[in-house]
Each structure stands twice: as structure tokens, then as C-alpha cells.
Amino acid sequence: MKHYDAIIIGFGKGGKTLAGELAKRGKKVALIEKSNQMYGGTCINEGCIPSKSLIVQADTKEYLAAVEQKENLITKLRQKNYDKLAQLDNVDIIDGTARFVDNYTVEIDGQKTIFADYIFINTGSKSVIPSIQGIQEAKHIYTSATIMKETTLPKNLAIIGGGYIGLELASMYARYGSQVTVFELNERLVGREDEDVALEIQHILENQGVQFKFKSRVQEVSNQNEKAVIHYSQDETRYIDRFDAILLATGRSANTADLGLENTGVQMNERGQIIVNEYLQTDVPHIYAMGDVKGGLQFTYISLDDYRIVKDHLFGNKTRTIHNRGHIPYSVFISPTFSRIGLSEQEATQQGYDVKIAKLPTAAIPRANVDGKPEGILKAIIDKKTDAILGCVLLCERSEEMINFVQLAMNQNMKYQDIANHIFTHPSMSEALNDLFNI
Numbered sequence: 368m369k370h371y372d373a374i375i376i377g378f379g380k381g382g383k384t385l386a387g388e389l390a391k392r393g394k395k396v397a398l399i400e401k402s403n404q405m406y407g408g409t410c411i412n413e414g415c416i417p418s419k420s421l422i423v424q425a426d427t428k429e430y431l432a433a434v435e436q437k438e439n440l441i442t443k444l445r446q447k448n449y450d451k452l453a454q455l456d457n458v459d460i461i462d463g464t465a466r467f468v469d470n471y472t473v474e475i476d477g478q479k480t481i482f483a484d485y486i487f488i489n490t491g492s493k494s495v496i497p498s499i500q501g502i503q504e505a506k507h508i509y510t511s512a513t514i515m516k517e518t519t520l521p522k523n524l525a526i527i528g529g530g531y532i533g534l535e536l537a538s539m540y541a542r543y544g545s546q547v548t549v550f551e552l553n554e555r556l557v558g559r560e561d562e563d564v565a566l567e568i569q570h571i572l573e574n575q576g577v578q579f580k581f582k583s584r585v586q587e588v589s590n591q592n593e594k595a596v597i598h599y600s601q602d603e604t605r606y607i608d609r610f611d612a613i614l615l616a617t618g619r620s621a622n623t624a625d626l627g628l629e630n631t632g633v634q635m636n637e638r639g640q641i642i643v644n645e646y647l648q649t650d651v652p653h654i655y656a657m658g659d660v661k662g663g664l665q666f667t668y669i670s671l672d673d674y675r676i677v678k679d680h681l682f683g684n685k686t687r688t689i690h691n692r693g694h695i696p697y698s699v700f701i702s703p704t705f706s707r708i709g710l711s712e713q714e715a716t717q718q719g720y721d722v723k724i725a726k727l728p729t730a731a732i733p734r735a736n737v738d739g740k741p742e743g744i745l746k747a748i749i750d751k752k753t754d755a756i757l758g759c760v761l762l763c764e765r766s767e768e769m770i771n772f773v774q775l776a777m778n779q780n781m782k783y784q785d786i787a788n789h790i791f792t793h794p795s796m797s798e799a800l801n802d803l804f805n806i
Contacts, residue, residue, distance in 0.1 A: 371397045374473055374483040376465045376626070379408030381657035381670035381677075382489030383448060388678055390455045397481055398458060399465040399473070406460075407448035409491050409659075410667040413512035417441055418535065421515060422700050425542035430520040433543075437515070466627035470651050474627075485653050487677070488633075488641060489670070490622040492659035497527065497617045500587040507595040507612045508588065511536060514614050521545050521612035525597055527585055529556050531699045533616030534572065538701035541575045548578045548608070550585055550599060561711045564760050567744050568705060571762075574742070575702070588613060621660045638662065645688035646680040647673055664695060693778040698767040703729070703743045706770035709758030709777060712748050721751045725783075727803045729763040734794040740764040745803045747783065754782040756804075765796045772797060 372394035375382045386398045405412050417437050424433035452458045463475040472482040494510035502508060509517070511532050524540050526533045529551030541547045556565045556579070569579065580601065587598040594609040621640045628635065633649040633656075634642045640662030647655045655677055658670035672692055679687040696708035715722050729735045729743035743762035750757050759773045776786055787805045791798035 368472075369397075369481045371395045371459075371481060371483040373397070373485045373487065374399065374465075374481060375487045375489060376473070377408070377489035377491060377622075377658070377660075378406050378448070378460075379489045379491050379658050379670055380410060380667045381674040382487060383407065383452060384671060384674045385487060385489075385657070385677060386452055386458055387455070388674070390452075390458045392682070394457065396458045397461055397483065398452060399461045399463060399475060401462075401464050403462050404445070406445045408489075408667075408670075409512075411444045411448065412441055413515070415667055416444060417515050418511070418539070419700060422535075422539050422702070425539055425702075430543045431518055434515075434518050464625060466625065467630045467633075468627070470631045470654065485655070485681075488626070488649075488654065488656045488660055489658050490626065490660045492619040492621050492665060494615060495618040495620050496615060497585075499527075499585055501589050502615075505588045505595060505613075506590050507593075507610075509612055509614050511614070511616060514612065517612075521610070523610045524548070524612050524614060525550065525595070525608070525610040526614045526616050527597075528616035528618070529553070529579065530616060530618065531557065533614070534568065535700050536614060536616065537577045538572055538575060541572070541577050542702060546576065546578075548580060548610070550580050550583045550597070552582070552584060554581050559711070560707070561713055561746070561760070564705075564711075564744070564746065564762065567762055568701065571703070571742050572701065619659065619665060621662060623660060636662065643689075645690055646685070647676055647689065648680075663689075664697070666695075666697065669695070694774055696770040696774045698770065700767070703740055703762060703764045704766045706761045706766035707759065708770055708774050709756065710748055711758055711760075712746075715748050715750075715757045720757060722757065723749045723751050723806060725749065725803050725806045727799060729799075731802065732763065732796060732799040734796050734798070735763060737794055738764060745799060747803055749783050749806065754784065755780070756783050756786075763796060763799070769797050769800065772800065 373389050373396050375386050375398045378400040386396050389396050420437040420440050421433050466474050468474050474480050524545045524547050526537050526549045529549045537547045537549050556569050583599045583601050585599045589596045595613045597608050623639050632651045641656040641660055643656050643661050657673040659665045676687045694708050698706040725747040727745040730741035735741050746760040748758040756777050761769050783804045786800050
């Protein structure tokens with residue numbers, strides 16, 4: 368049985384970066400990946416990169432050509448990720464399914480067994496398959512990962528779930544020409560966002576042709592004449608609609624089911640997510656969990672920061688933790704992009720802040736009009752007492768870049784006036800922050 372200094376289960380962002388760091392420090396590393404089509408993790412192969420590749424091509428290419436270019440891109444990036452680690456003498460990349468035998472030992476495909484002083488779990492998450500009658504047997508049912516591999520554009524697409532992933536793909540497929548219908552159980556979109564922001568998102572997507580069925584409960588899916596059929600109810604009335612494809616966008620769950628954690632002292636919560644401390648250690652101190660598998664914010668950049676925390680805990684002064692990451696932004700790549708950081712107006716009020724609100728329509732931004740992209744709204748939440756920036760929403764083109772400046776300002780405890788008086792280039796989208804914060 369071969370011994371390693373470290374076993375890393377999963378070739379995701381945190382795991383692959385840690386493998387390179389450990390190798391650089393002379394450690395012998397085994398990096399185990401279930402599929403050779405997942406080198407680089409979900410982001411490169413099934414998530415961020417393929418979806419953004421399709422999104423940016425939506426206005427310039429036919430769907431099939433865009434899919435082909437997307438596949439070429441992820442094939443290139445997958446190989447690049449593999450080569451970067453495979454060339455290192457002290458990293459063994461092992462294809463197969465890892466399962467714990469005990470706290471130090473891992474079995475691969477029930478055949479090969481290895482053990483290590485440290486083990487890092489970076490197995491990510493997968494799409495939740497909701498408990499809907501017929502969903503396991505029906506054809507033309509997809510997740511966000513599988514639908515982007517299809518080379519035929521669905522003429523009529525149903526999306527079950529009006530969360531961030533569902534909305535991003537609704538916007539994308541509508542721009543390619545699909546008739547998109549979103550089934551949402553609640554009475555409005557994205558419940559964690561302020562109502563004015565949610566309504567603006569809804570208005571923009573409806574202008575792109577997306578239809579919404581709110582307060583709709585999908586009860587059954589079936590097939591009829593090569594169509595996918597949705598049986599649903601609204602206000603006690605039952606309906607049937609037919610589609611070419613159904614996309615499930617009802618959340619994600621941690622990939623822990625087949626890890627054999629019951630053979631270890633590692634504990635999970637009721638959602639199957641691995642429980643960790645502030646340094647990402649599990650209940651077994653030499654076993655760490657990184658990325659989506661531990662729950663919390665499920666972003667590639669969080670997995671990367673998890674690597675930083677683990678590196679600091681192993682080799683640094685142990686000051687980095689999950690509690691001092693600072694303010695973390697997120698972006699949803701509908702068109703235009705929706706980005707947010709910090710508290711919403713509702714959250715700030717509920718927490719007892721006396722707030723002042725700044726709003727700016729995207730149409731008031733010169734660069735937005737130059738680009739012909741005037742849709743959207745910008746919103747800032749300010750603490751009246753301290754002038755601190757509590758939160759910010761940017762629903763406009765390039766907001767995924769702009770929000771990082773606001774993040775820096777918030778993490779450096781800048782006042783809103785500092786942004787209002789900052790010098791930006793012109794004409795740029797970023798200079799809109801001058802006007803937004805000029806309260």
C-alpha cells in the first residue's frame with residue numbers, strides 16, 4: 368500500500384491549486400479524480416466557463432457553432448489543467464472513484480488502496496433532482512451540466528426553478544431563440560433580493576421573451592409524441608404544457624454520498640454537507656474539506672480562497688479563516704449582468720440599520736447608451752450614522768467587473784463619499800459609481 372504526504376479527492380479549483388503548492392514544497396501528492404472529463408473541476412467543464420462561453424456568443428453566433436466553440440475551449444482548458452500537474456514528479460493523478468476505508472486510508476475503484484498523513488476533500492456539488500413524479504423515467508430532462516452539451520437548440524424550453532442558475536440559463540437560451548418558460552414555486556423571483564431589484568430582473572427577462580409561471584407547483588413530468596410534458600398547478604387549478612426540453616434548476620447538493628465517510632470520524636449536516644471549523648478541518652483534524660462539498664457559498668473563487676486558508680493553516684501563521692474573508696460579491700450572468708455585495712435594503716433594515724438608499728437607472732450612464740445597453744438599475748445601501756457602505760446592487764453591463772471595486776471599498780472601510788469623489792476613466796461603466804454614491 369503506497370504512502371503519500373497528502374491525498375486530494377477532486378480536481379477542482381481548491382484541490383488542484385493545493386496539489387501544486389504541496390508539490391512545490393516537496394510533498395508527495397495523490398490527486399484522485401472520478402472522471403478524466405472533469406480535470407479542472409465543475410467550473411471549467413460544466414459550469415462557469417462553458418456557460419459564459421455560450422452567453423458571450425449568444426448575440427453573434429448560431430447555437431451549434433457556439434456549442435462547438437465552447438467544447439473546443441473546455442477541452443483546451445481541461446488539458447492545460449491536467450498538464451500543469453502531470454508534469455510534476457511528485458504528483459500522481461489517479462482516475463477513479465475514491466472511498467474512505469478509515470481516517471487515513473482511501474480505496475480507489477474498490478481495487479487500489481493508498482494512505483496519507485493529510486487528506487483533502489474537494490468533490491464539489493451536483494444538481495439536485497427534485498422529487499417529481501415521473502422525473503426519473505421521462506426523456507428530454509436536463510441539468511445545467513447536461514443541457515449545455517446538447518447541439519440542438521430546444522425550440523420550447525421549460526426551466527423548473529427561478530433561482531440564479533435558472534435565470535442565467537433562461538436569459539441565455541432566450542437570446543439564442545428558444546421560447547423559455549420558468550416555473551417558480553414562489554410569488555416572485557430571487558426572494559433574497561429586494562423586491563424592486565427582483566421586479567427589474569423580471570422585467571428585463573420578460574423583454575427578452577422569457578415567460579414566468581409564479582406560484583406554480585410541478586407535480587409530474589411525462590413524455591408524449593417526443594415532447595416533455597409538465598403537469599402543474601396554480602391556485603388549485605391544474606394545467607398541462609408541452610416542451611422540447613425541461614431544465615432542472617432546483618439547487619445543488621454536496622458530492623458526499625459515495626465517499627464512505629461513515630468509515631471515518633468526519634461528520635456531515637442534515638443536507639449531506641461536510642462540517643468544518645474555521646480552518647476547514649473536519650472532526651478529524653488531518654482531513655480537510657474545501658469548496659462546495661462543505662456547503663456555504665458555492666463559487667469557484669470561494670474554493671480558491673479555501674485553498675489560501677488551508678495553505679496558511681499548514682504553513683503560515685494560521686490567521687486566515689472562513690470568518691475573515693471580508694465582503695464577498697456574486698454575479699449572475701443574465702443580460703445585463705446582475706451583481707451584488709453586502710446587505711440588501713430589507714436585510715439592513717431588519718438588522719436595525721437606519722439606511723439611506725441611492726438608486727441610478729442604467730439608462731443614465733453615458734457608456735451604457737454608447738453600447739446600446741441601457742437596461743437595468745444600480746442601488747446602494749448606506750448607513751446613515753456612519754456613512755459606511757452596507758450593500759450594493761449593480762444590474763448593468765460589466766457589473767461583474769464593477770462590483771469588485773465596491774468590494775475593495777467595503778473591505779477597506781471606505782465611506783460612500785470616497786467612491787463618489789473617486790476619479791474614473793470616461794466613458795466607462797465604472798464612472799457610474801460616482802453618480803450612484805453622490806447622495
